[in-house]
Amino acid sequence: MQPDGSPIRVLFLCLGNICRSPAAEGIFIHRARERGVLDRFEVDSAGLGGWHAGERPDPRTLAEAARRGIHVPSIARQLAERDLDHHHVIVYMDAQNRAGLERRGAPRDRLRAMSSFRPDAGPDDVADPYEHGPEAFVAMFDHLERAVDGMLDELAGGDSSRAAGARGVRR
Template structure:
């Protein structure tokens, strides 16, 4: 079966996009479909290249038994526009940046995450300047969208550590 290659993109690749990458990998593995996907994340900015995800993103993911601590931030590269089938921007600003930087003749489909996952034009808010509540809200939104992409149930089961999240 051919792989579906997906690149999640936010500004710095330390909050939203590594969470989306981790969630989709987790869902694909749980569904026994990990070999059907090539999943990665990147940022449109270069400030955090080589850095791990934000500690709050790591903590939110860990609370749901997803380990993103080994991921490292990178910037979108010109080759990504042909390497991936689908490049999903997590907000309109990054969508515009991706469309402006796409090489001529690139083969990737560039779309807004929420348009692809929910058929809406809603941005996934950047939780960077917020607290834990903002990261939890972003996690829930990304989980719902990634579940849609992976063909998984939209309701998240209770995590192994006893925490639950309400997906609305």
């Protein structure tokens, strides 16, 4: 929670909001609920583009989530100007996402790479599985699960103010 007792507002962002960011949102909600800390967070996801706005996540995302017992509640939407100030932490999936956020004037102190939360030395970017087969979705979920676990360790582990400042997460 924030120092004032309000939830930490987290936004997961990818390109179209049908694969990576909704998967991250679903995994985060699932893992936070398992840890009993979901009430400390307000979680959402969005895409840089609006091509899929109003759609459910990619069926392959939903299939892999179901295989792992994870519910993905998202309906795709495009990043809105309000998101940039509303969320304490904006978690992007790759360098292209970060560049898009920076072009839109996102506060840099609120931006974090999803991979920066991984406890191991994994790849810098969460690969976009959209143009690939089911194995790419398995790899995406594996990557996101490790990163979400590290994220929860950091944000919910005792003093969350070390990770989330008055204006957001600093790195």
